[in-house]
Amino acid sequence: MNRIDMERLKSTLVRHEGEKLEMYKCSMGYRTIGVGHNLDSKPISERVSRLMLEDDIADAVADCERNIGFFSNLDDACQEALVNLCFNMGIAKLMQFKKTLAYLKEGQREKAANELLDSRYASQVGYRAVEVASMIKGD
Numbered sequence: 001m002n003r004i005d006m007e008r009l010k011s012t013l014v015r016h017e018g019e020k021l022e023m024y025k026c027s028m029g030y031r032t033i034g035v036g037h038n039l040d041s042k043p044i045s046e047r048v049s050r051l052m053l054e055d056d057i058a059d060a061v062a063d064c065e066r067n068i069g070f071f072s073n074l075d076d077a078c079q080e081a082l083v084n085l086c087f088n089m090g091i092a093k094l095m096q097f098k099k100t101l102a103y104l105k106e107g108q109r110e111k112a113a114n115e116l117l118d119s120r121y122a123s124q125v126g127y128r129a130v131e132v133a134s135m136i137k138g139d
Contacts, residue, residue: 010035056087063091070105078104081135088128089121097121104136113137 017036026032031039044052060083064071071079082104086094095101097119103112113133116122122129 057083060086060091064094067091067095068101074104075138077135077138078109081132084132084135085116085121088125100136109137 014035019035020033023031023033023039026036026038030041033039033044037044063086064079064082068082071082074082082094085097097116100112100115100119103109103115113136116136117129117133119129122133
């Protein structure tokens with residue numbers, strides 16, 4: 001039977017190791033993150049990756065809600081497209097897509113999608129842009 005007090009152990013390890021939310025090199029030169037997690041010998045797990053993804057999606061949704069005044073008026077597909085864009089490029093860059101956003105605000109989805117496809121972003125990300133444009137069109 002396991003009698004380890006996990007909360008006490010976690011507290012002790014945080015105190016001993018410290019907790020850094022950005023990658024750093026430990027005293028032995030290993031890439032490390034969190035509470036002494038050695039990335040060179042043990043990559044993050046899929047579970048941790050998915051938790052990070054959920055946090056990042058929540059951040060992108062919040063950024064869109066805060067910065068795009070009509071975001072809540074859009075249907076699910078358009079909201080998902082904007083969150084996808086925000087996730088990929090950040091809200092500051094997304095807000096530079098003034099024509100795409102203006103067309104969306106006016107309900108001109110086809111024009112918004114075409115504007116997106118006629119951008120440097122589309123040439124950089126390839127098929128991803130086609131999928132996002134399709135979401136905007138409502139296909």
